Amino acid sequence: MITCNPSRILQRIEDFGKIGQNERGGVDRPSFSLADVEARQTLIQLLQERQLQVTVDPIGNIFAKRKGKYDAKPSILLGSHIDSVPNGGKYDGMLGVLVALEIIEMLDEHQIETNHPIELVSFTAEEPNPYGLSTLGSRTLTGKLRYEHLIDVVGRNQDALKDAVLRVGGDLEAMKEGYSVAPGAYTCFIELHIEQGMRMVKSGVPIAIVTDIVGIYRDHIKIIGELNHAGTTMMEDRKDALVAAADLITFIDQTCRKNGIVGTVGQMDIFPNAVNIIPGQTELVVELRAGSKEKIYQTRDEIHRKLSELKERRGVDAVITNMLDQDPVPMDPDVISHMQNVCEQKKLSYMMLSSFAGHDATHLASVTKAGMVFVPSKDGKSHCPEEYTDIRDIATATDMIFETVLRIDQSMERS
Ligand SMILES: [Zn+2]
Structure with a gap:
């Protein structure tokens, strides 16, 4: 049985948690800040070391593609965001990106050739920011925010969004003729995230499969x-x-x-x-x-x-x-049932939950089959330095998503 490497994940959580760390132990890494730029560079370097094909889109979303057997097939997309709220924690967003990376490494280590390309994504500016545009990267990718909505935006800090985007390797001018993901570009999108509430802690389960975003x-x-x-x-x-x-x-x-x-x-x-x-x-x-x-x-x-x-x-x-x-956004029933099957066969205890917070998956659901997995937040805490998730829960969820990805890769072979 293929399992993840928990100490490798933990090390990366700690390493990225130091980028933008303040004296209170919190993470100050709002999108477009110097810390965000540093975290992006660190991530890109890790991705390039793994021979992944790394691209940055016009809004600054980072993509890294691992080739599949049939490279023209739509990618299985995995990821989240690496920006934080002011004085936030090490887990919100970052964990979803690090677990995506871990899954790619598991595939590499076991020399597994998937049918579909597997692609990691780190979305720009998921959290609220001085430009008043949360989930900026995913809304832009899915065509909900366009050039004309963005080009003249100036933040509360008097910084033009177009300049901020240039700092992270994007370019709004490249969106002038229109930019959004091509229909059918992805087989599915899976985001792992901390729960940010007490429901999982109270139930004592390591995994929640998200049914919908409220x-x-x-x-x-x-x-x-x-x-x-x-x-x-x-x-x-x-x-x-x-x-x-x-x-x-x-x-x-x-x-x-x-x-x-x-x-x-x-x-x-x-x-x-x-x-x-x-x-x-x-x-x-x-x-x-x-x-x-x-x-x-x-x-x-x-x-x-x-x-x-x-x-x-x-x-x-x-x-x-x-x-x-x-409107509430339901997660995709096929993705959900693959996840449930994996949990049941591996005898993992899990629960089904609504997400009461918005996420990038909300927007991805309009262009592909989207699914989300939650891991418990200690004491229900998030958006604060005390954010913490037990590495054993993270490892359990990573292995579950890894297996789900393999099954989706097989079952959606013709797509
Ligand atoms: Zn988040």
Whole structure:
């Protein structure tokens, strides 16, 4: 049985974790930073040493192709991203790229010739960045962001995106006549990522197969009451916009628990926000996430009904503006069933999970069969220096993906 080399993976996690490491032990490696450039160069060098065909596309995505028996066949694509949030960890994104590299090395060491080329990808700027464009590389590759969306973008740091892209070996001008992945260019895409939550830790399983990436829905809600003197206005005469908002927020929390989805009010403004004035207006944003659109809409409708009731009971008015209504993205059933079969035959304990965070796989799913595997995040922590995943879990997941890749290579031979 072919297995990965856990100490080699661990060494690379540590090595890359030092690129951009700050004094608190966190990783500061936002896309286009000096640390990002250094990590890219280090990665490219590792890839070239393995005789892979390395290319950088116009947005700076790095690809490395291992030849297949039939080189014209669409590649099996594996990877993630190597940029980090400020003061992030060593695992988010980076792990998916290092596991892709490990799988290529396993194939090399055992001189396995696959039918399809196997291709590693490291996507540009997956994390939020000063240009306001997260998942930049995967959205550009899949044609969702085009030349005209990008060429005039200037970051909060006053740095033009086109200059930043040049620093990482891309060139937006090369996209002028259009750039996106050719239809059928990939057999599938598989991304390994840390879970970034508590569900796997609580279940004690090393592997989760992702069923879908949740839909995200956001409403901006303005509640209009009546501002008045906080001393002279008796309780029964008030139209307090904040008290109505507080009722609504509590209701949102309860309803999301009841419906088994997640919902958050993470942003709120109070007007005029003064100690002796009854709040005349509040503006808040409610965000709902779930794998099922029906559950999102059901929860939204309950929230809207609650708002009507509050208007009646608290004498306020309300204006609802929808800001975002992003569909859930299912992962590919063929990829999922290959993964399940591998887990069952190898007697690996695993669970099926929705991803509540967005990933590059969200976008790849629009052009190829996309699948994701999660490994546990210790204490559910991510986007912080404490990010940690046990190497045994990483090794288990790597071997599972390796076997899945071989099966997909065989079964999708004619594709
Ligand atoms: Zn990530």
